[in-house]
Amino acid sequence: MKKNKDQVLMDRLADAARAGTISRRSFMHYAAAAGVTASAATGLWGTSAKAAPKRGGTLRVAQHDGNTSDQHDPGKYQSNFEIGYGHTVRAYLTMINADGTLGPDVAKEWSATPDAKEWTFVLDERATFHNGNKVTAADVLASINHHRGDDATSAAKSLLGDVVEIVDNGDHSITFKLAGPNADLPWLMTDYHLTVLPAKADGTADWQSGIGCGPYKVAELEFGVGGRFVRHEDWHGEGAWFDEVEVLVINDPNARQTALVTGDVDTASLLENKTLMLLARDPNIEVDNISSAQAITMPMHCDVAPFDNPDVRMALKLSINRQELVDKITFGAATIGNDFHHSPAMPYFPEAIPQREYDPEKAKSLLKKAGAEGLTVNLSTADSITTGAVDAAILYSEHAKAAGINIKVVREPNDGYWSDVWLVKPWCMVTWGARPTPDVMYSLAYKSDAAWNESHWQNERFNELLLQGKAELDNAKRMEIYHEMGMLARDDGGTVIPYFPNFVYARRSNVKHTGSLSPAWQMDGYRYASRWWFEG
Amino acid sequence: MGDILRLVAKRLGLGLGILLIISAIIFFMVELLPGDIAQAVLGQGATPENLAALRKEMGLDQPALVRYFDWLTNAVMFDFGNSIVTGESVVNTISARFANTLFLAAYAAVIAVPISIVLGVLVALLRNSIFDRVVNVLTLTSISSPEFFLGYILILYLAVKTGMFPAISSLSNDMNLGDLLHRTFLPALTLVLVVTAHMMRMTRAAIINLLASPYIEMARLKGTPPWKVIVKHALPNAWAPIINVVALNLAYLITGVVLVEVVFVYPGIGQALVDAVSKRDFPVVQACCLIFAATFILLNLAADVGAILTNPRLRHPK
Secondary structure (H helix, E strand, O other), X not given: OOOOOOHHHXXXXXXXXXHOOOOHHHHHHHHHHOOOOHHHHHHHHHHHHOOOOOOOOEEEEEEOOOOOOOOOOHHHOOOHHHHHHHHHHOOOOEEEOOOOOEEEOOEEEEEEOOOOOEEEEEEOOOOEOOOOOEOOHHHHHHHHHOOOXXXXXXXXXXXXXXXXXXXXXXXXXXXXXXXXXXXXXXXXXXXXXXXXOOEOOOOOEOOOOOOXXXXXXXXXXXXXXXXXXXXXXXXXXXXXXXXXXXXXXXXXXXXXXHHHHOOXXXXXXXXXXXXXXXXXXXXXXXXXXXXXXXXXXXXXXXXXXXXXXXXXXXXXXXXXXXXXXXXXXXXXXXXXXXXXXXXXXXXXXXOOOOOOOOOHHHHHHHHHHHOOOOOEEEEEEOHHHOOOHHHHHHHHHHHHXXXXXXXXXXXXXXXXXXXXXXXXXXXXXXXXXXXXXXXXXXXXXXXXXXXXXXXXXXXXXXXXXXXXXXXXXXXHHHHHHHHHHHHHHHHHOOEEEEXXXXXXXXXEOOEEOOOOOOOOOHHHHHOHHHHOEEOO | OHHHHHHHHHHHHHHHHHHHHHHHHHHHHHHHOOOOHHHHHHOOOOOHHHHHHHHHHOOOOOOHHHXXXXXXXXXXXXXXXXXXXXXXXXXXXXXXXXXXXXXXXXXXXXXXXXXHHHHHXXXXXXXXXXXXXXXXXXXXXXXXXXXXXXXXXXXXXXXXXXXXXXXXXXXXXXXXXXXXXXXXHHHHHHHHHHHHHHHHHHHHHHHHHHHXXXXXXXXXXXXXXXXXXXXXXXXXXXXXXXXXXXHHHHHHHHHOOHHHHXXXXXXXXXXXXXXXXXXXXXXXXXXXXXXXXXXXXXXXXHHHXXXXXXXXXXXXXX
């Protein structure tokens, strides 16, 4: 895409198109003047001008990863069907907006004490459960406490480990009291486990009934097969344009794509990268290819030779052609990595950090400096890590030959990879799910004393900044902190990050959205039901 | 007739014994599966404490033998318990799915059984002709192809290119029988293609085998037309092996169709079993496997009774 297009002019044009004060012909004319190609301008006209959503219709969805063993307890949500269900039928305190910013859901506003140790969430008084009851502070309290306490079975328990107490303030607001400062608490509230449930008389949360306060209520539901959901007219949010949403569990990728092509469904989650190009050629189908916070990493144990030498680590980082991996292994369905585990889909992304390029000459000279010319290292990988994982490692090993490095690709068995290879072998390939904030990610796998510090990296300044960033409520200052942390991880850290796999899904071209899609999960952060609409 | 009733009673008793042994084998196979159910349910983010709490909630802190006999005592009283993972009753979880599987199996069988037997008789009649060769090649090709591949081929030509049938066979409650038959035609046709060859070839072989017998020779010599020789004289004596193969294929239609379910998004019991195994959900696995085992036992029994009833020598033993 051209970089010299005039963004201000384009924004104004889009506004004018939305307001209907400009014709298609003038739009195209001015767009060309702003440096936008004709085909891109046509797309922009489509997303802006018709951006007045229309109510009505039944959206039929082909959803991957649904099982007969799916269930209602949000603490045990794990499958994509359950996560989609959580965002369609239930609601959360906060949400990640389509543009990736943090927005209100059941909580309409929130604030922290200056030390970031107490967070107060004011609830939206319009929020209503599907049985007609208003959402109260007691309901929210019970919902969050469902994931806390000694006998909690929730997978979100560790996420809320810092929460000491939650108080009902009696004025339709609740306050979280934390053991240590955490400026990201409102972001953590978007976690897919933390749905708002009705409270029972004994103060526990009622997850069994399946009643939520989300945009759609259950009409029919059979786990592992699908569900039919109808609009909840008293929903507190904006949107929910479809009258009904029918979700169909289709676990076979081929069947999902066929159903979309034949028009048996209107949208399908998780496509296969290798058929993306073919699918995109169908004029009735639009493919959405969205950056995500999932990552592929290759951590080197920084306390094991030869990786204990920063020059060797840098040489290995310089010997991989990341763009070629994105193009050939993921067929373009990934976002290029830059050796720090902070994807552009996460908040506070430091854009000013320069992209690391493939530079075998420089790698060669670094190895010479380190006295490690003709280096031979093993890289462990397995097929189950990601589609094409072994091929990616082999491609990397070819790239590294130009720097005189011999990377031996060791193909490990899929079974037992996470217990016998990861955290054990000095250099291996790893896949990471998306985490909501850089603080969660860095604390989990880069903090010096973290159990999952997969590269054994110890950097005093990085750990200092990590604590500072967690307590910092000023966004500008946090941006600076995460910039510096990114630079440290990129230049001194022990992890090669080739790419962040994208979320790829598709819809029939009569299904519309605003043009920006939440990077939190598949399908607009699984909020497609309330955000998308049918073209009139 | 009394002999047959005695046989049925004896075989049903034996069948119950077999089910008991199978239930024990299934239980310990599930126990042997590597991995931990609590870990499978909670995923990567689980802490040791909440894993322990979940195991306790699911009753997994009890020894394996205690859990098996608990399950067994309830099962004897027709209480198959609740799913460990969802807490739903097992009967609720799988009854609708099993009904769907039975429907699809019946649909396929109603098409496949008459076609195979008629084809079998025809090719026996016209054996070694071009017709015989073509039918053999086609049916053997379809049985040799993996069923998901047959499914994709049918989807490509009958759904994507011509749009005659829907590519996915998801069901909804407001369908009438016509819609239902139309929607599930492609999976049924796939199954027909898979099972026809076996039954057709057995019919052909059984008849041709008999054609060398002296009494067939006699029928021919007295001037009976060839089709009548086969239908009136050979076929009645060929029923026993044919019935056996039909029963075997009916059992396959009920127990072995998980790939077809996946390709056509058909909500049958096979997918439910696969999901339950991946979550180590023992009560659901147990119920599905026992249904499958009982299907085999009952259909085999039916085949034996059928073979006796069609054979006068067995019907009236000296």
